Amino acid sequence: MADIVALVGNPNVGKTSLFNALTGSRQYVANWPGVTVSRKEGIRRWRGREIKFVDLPGIYSLGALSLDEKITREYIINEAPEVVVVVVDALNMEQGLYLLLEVLEMRENVMLVVNAIDEARKRGVYINKYELEKHFGVHTVLTSAVTGEGVTELLDKILHMLTSKQVHSLVEITYPEEVEDKINKIVEIIRKKKELHSYKPRWLAVKFLEGDAQVLELLKSCGIEDEISQEEHEKYRSLIASRRYEYIETVMKEAVSSKMEKMSFSEAIDHVMTHRFLGIPIFLSFMYLAFKFTFDVMAPFSELIDSGMAALGDWLRNVMGDGWATSLVVDGVIGGVGGVLVFVPNIFGMFLALGFMEEFGYLPRAAFVVDRLMYKLKLSGRSFMSLILGFGCNVPAIMSTRGIGDPRERLITILVSPFITCSARLPVYLLLVGALFRGKEAAMIFIIYLSSMVLTALSSILWNKILFKGEPVPLIMELPRYRLPTLKNLMLYVWDRGKHFLEKAGSIILIASILIWILGYFPNAGDINTSFAAHMGKALEPIFRPLGFNWKMVTALIFGMAAKEVVVSTFSMLYGFSDEAAAALHQAIAADFTPVTALAFIFFVMAYIPCFATIAAIASESGSWKWAWWSVLYSLSVAYVLALIIVVVGGMIA
Amino acid sequence: MIESFLISILGGGYAALGIIYIATGNILWGFLTLTLSAVYFFGFEKVLGSGKEHKASHILTGGIFALIASGFLIIEWLVSLLSEPVKPTTVDWWFLGVSVVAFLGFLFARKKFV
Ligand SMILES: Nc1nc2c(ncn2[C@@H]2O[C@H](COP(=O)(O)OP(=O)(O)OP(=O)(O)O)[C@@H](O)[C@H]2O)c(=O)[nH]1
Ligand SMILES: [Mg+2]
Numbered sequence: 001m002a003d004i005v006a007l008v009g010n011p012n013v014g015k016t017s018l019f020n021a022l023t024g025s026r027q028y029v030a031n032w033p034g035v036t037v038s039r040k041e042g043i044r045r046w047r048g049r050e051i052k053f054v055d056l057p058g059i060y061s062l063g064a065l066s067l068d069e070k071i072t073r074e075y076i077i078n079e080a081p082e083v084v085v086v087v088v089d090a091l092n093m094e095q096g097l098y099l100l101l102e103v104l105e106m107r108e109n110v111m112l113v114v115n116a117i118d119e120a121r122k123r124g125v126y127i128n129k130y131e132l133e134k135h136f137g138v139h140t141v142l143t144s145a146v147t148g149e150g151v152t153e154l155l156d157k158i159l160h161m162l163t164s165k166q167v168h169s170l171v172e173i174t175y176p177e178e179v180e181d182k183i184n185k186i187v188e189i190i191r192k193k194k195e196l197h198s199y200k201p202r203w204l205a206v207k208f209l210e211g212d213a214q215v216l217e218l219l220k221s222c223g224i225e226d227e228i229s230q231e232e233h234e235k236y237r238s239l240i241a242s243r244r245y246e247y248i249e250t251v252m253k254e255a256v257s258s259k260m261e262k263m264s265f266s267e268a269i270d271h272v273m274t275h276r277f278l279g280i281p282i283f284l285s286f287m288y289l290a291f292k293f294t295f296d297v298m299a300p301f302s303e304l305i306d307s308g309m310a311a312l313g314d315w316l317r318n319v320m321g322d323g324w325a326t327s328l329v330v331d332g333v334i335g336g337v338g339g340v341l342v343f344v345p346n347i348f349g350m351f352l353a354l355g356f357m358e359e360f361g362y363l364p365r366a367a368f369v370v371d372r373l374m375y376k377l378k379l380s381g382r383s384f385m386s387l388i389l390g391f392g393c394n395v396p397a398i399m400s401t402r403g404i405g406d407p408r409e410r411l412i413t414i415l416v417s418p419f420i421t422c423s424a425r426l427p428v429y430l431l432l433v434g435a436l437f438r439g440k441e442a443a444m445i446f447i448i449y450l451s452s453m454v455l456t457a458l459s460s461i462l463w464n465k466i467l468f469k470g471e472p473v474p475l476i477m478e479l480p481r482y483r484l485p486t487l488k489n490l491m492l493y494v495w496d497r498g499k500h501f502l503e504k505a506g507s508i509i510l511i512a513s514i515l516i517w518i519l520g521y522f523p524n525a526g527d528i529n530t531s532f533a534a535h536m537g538k539a540l541e542p543i544f545r546p547l548g549f550n551w552k553m554v555t556a557l558i559f560g561m562a563a564k565e566v567v568v569s570t571f572s573m574l575y576g577f578s579d580e581a582a583a584a585l586h587q588a589i590a591a592d593f594t595p596v597t598a599l600a601f602i603f604f605v606m607a608y609i610p611c612f613a614t615i616a617a618i619a620s621e622s623g624s625w626k627w628a629w630w631s632v633l634y635s636l637s638v639a640y641v642l643a644l645i646i647v648v649v650g651g652m653i654a
Numbered sequence: 655m656i657e658s659f660l661i662s663i664l665g666g667g668y669a670a671l672g673i674i675y676i677a678t679g680n681i682l683w684g685f686l687t688l689t690l691s692a693v694y695f696f697g698f699e700k701v702l703g704s705g706k707e708h709k710a711s712h713i714l715t716g717g718i719f720a721l722i723a724s725g726f727l728i729i730e731w732l733v734s735l736l737s738e739p740v741k742p743t744t745v746d747w748w749f750l751g752v753s754v755v756a757f758l759g760f761l762f763a764r765k766k767f768v
Pocket of ligand 1: 032074119
């Protein structure tokens with residue numbers, strides 16, 4: 001059995017970065033609070049001993065509120081890891097040391113890590129770790145997860161704690177007399193209860209006084225009733241908190257020397273980025289640049305892949321001759337999978353832009369800027385942050401809602417997040433926009449994305465009206481420091497996300513492509529208009545006739561339910577069955593669509609049924625399949641109505 | 655003194671370029687350029703007591719933006735060489751010119767912060 005070491009600390013202090021450095025894993029790291037939402041484990045062998053590290057969601061204090069905070073609290077209470085490492089940020093230690101004091105009250109064998117020491121040094125902040133060790137009675141290590149400084153020392157110290165039998169960390173702070181009296185009395189009572197022997201009595205007593213819901217319940221189950229009034233709990237809580245801060249302040253005076261008197265770089269930039277009036281146009285500019293990058297800059301690379309695929313197809317056709325096998329490989333696999341792979345550069349570009357925003361620290365600023373707007377939608381900026389993540393993929397966006405404290409707001413955010421255009425829908429837009437709106441691609445894509453955000457906003461108003469009444473919880477979020485992303489981190493980010501897309505291409509898209517090929521080729525050996533696929537599409541076509549979709553589009557929509565990229569695979573097969581070169585795909589599509597139907601189709605794809613993975617995520621995160629089915633039904637109706645409006649209005653204009 | 659001078663030059667310069675972009679049909683880039691101009695002009699607003707530091711923060715941020723935007727223009731040209739080359743227009747050249755000044759402003763403002 002490996003010994004277990006848990007990493008806890010405030011959000012965004014670098015726990016996961018440190019965890020990655022310690023274990024060689026590649027867990028998700030980004031510059032905003034609340035990235036890690038579930039427990040992650042990794043093993044490190046060190047000097048012949050196995051140590052299991054556990055990375056946990058960030059937490060401000062042990063009085064847990066949101067779901068991710070509960071995960072952490074419950075872990076350190078119930079799982080009793082051998083060592084708890086409290087990680088604090090070198091440039092923002094107070095809040096972290098507060099947590100340290102709480103953990104120290106709760107258990108033994110605690111260590112302190114002061115991370116991001118590289119940034120502190122750059123700013124002329126010096127930290128004396130011996131002072132920290134003296135005042136908190138814990139081993140202390142200064143680390144930088146980015147440069148790797150202090151990681152070896154940390155491992156050695158952990159090993160030392162694991163091997164030596166003595167109990168570490170013995171400092172206890174004393175509260176004002178009236179609190180101590182009360183604590184002592186409660187401790188007396190708690191000592192008598194056998195069931196509570198696994199807890200530190202003093203910790204239970206302090207939590208009891210603070211009015212911690214979970215501890216109150218625990219004690220109640222052992223027959224200890226809460227006879228203290230709400231106001232008194234409030235009073236104790238503030239007495240206890242101010243004593244802790246007082247203590248921390250004295251320690252900080254001894255341990256930290258700083259030459260900071262000027263405004264910091266981050267503050268200076270924030271003056272503009274979070275400006276009342278400038279904030280919004282700046283956010284839009286960033287978005288526009290991101291799309292320009294995704295489309296214009298990446299386009300030539302897409303074309304390169306496109307012509308590569310076409311050449312490969314031609315070559316295979318020559319080598320293999322005519323026949324169904326050739327058609328399977330060339331039309332089915334190369335057409336279907338290759339048709340999607342063409343957009344790999346765009347998708348990587350998109351992730352590069354998103355990764356930059358996340359690592360730079362812009363995301364929480366954007367949330368802050370739109371918080372006032374969001375308030376009108378009865379949501380907070382925190383939801384907005386989750387939604388932006390959905391531009392990459394809706395699944396992590398839905399996961400990240402665990403950081404939203406208010407359950408009502410969390411549910412609404414989960415329900416509306418599928419409307420945010422994820423990267424899987426990008427190939428569909430790009431294909432149609434490329435075919436019908438030549439020369440205006442970046443602008444069109446930008447508008448489509450904006451519409452997807454407006455749709456999300458309108459939806460949340462609607463859900464709010466239908467489901468809930470109530471006021472949103474105002475956004476309280478710490479803005480992280482701006483950080484220039486390291487090339488390595490950025491590349492890892494892009495690769496981890498992009499890889500997922502490639503894996504999809506090799507699995508679900510490949511299978512879907514072969515299936516579509518079979519349905520498109522048989523029964524009449526390649527006569528697409530009498531194929532099974534045609535029957536299928538034509539059967540449903542009447543429903544979509546008001547929208548002007550033909551059977552090929554309908555078939556594409558059906559297959560696109562598995563993963564939205566498959567819409568593109570279907571198109572490249574149904575429009576590419578005649579062995580023309582890939583460039584002809586655009587022409588074939590342009591012949592079948594008008595700009596209005598193309599737009600209607602794009603909006604339909606934007607809104608209709610989330611992919612399977614997203615539906616599953618909605619079910620698991622909202623806690624019931626009911627919501628998942630609602631979401632399917634709702635998005636289908638919205639998609640239909642939206643497309644209809646576009647066709648009608650477009651018809652009037654054209 | 656230097657702060658106000660830089661803000662006037664850069665804010666004015668980008669405003670003019672933004673209007674020209676929009677007039678020539680490049681609406682989105684025009685919007686971008688006007689935003690850039692606004693970043694400078696809002697530096698005159700006195701929210702923070704210390705006017706000088708406040709202005710410097712706008713010059714700093716404007717410089718970063720200008721750098722990113724110019725980077726985009728240049729990358730776009732370079733990449734377009736691979737397929738259909740895009741010719742930079744006169745306004746684009748002016749944009750780059752003003753951005754050089756913006757970058758110098760950035761270097762100047764950088765020293766005021768840690
Ligand atoms: N310069 C510097 N940056 C760091 C260091 N450690 C972490 N970072 C950066 O800090 C940010 C947050 O890192 P994470 O590891 O995601 O932080 P976390 O504590 O796991 O955050 P949550 O999961 O949200 O609680 C990222 O942008 C990291 O690149 C460090 O030692 N030095
Ligand atoms: Mg983390």
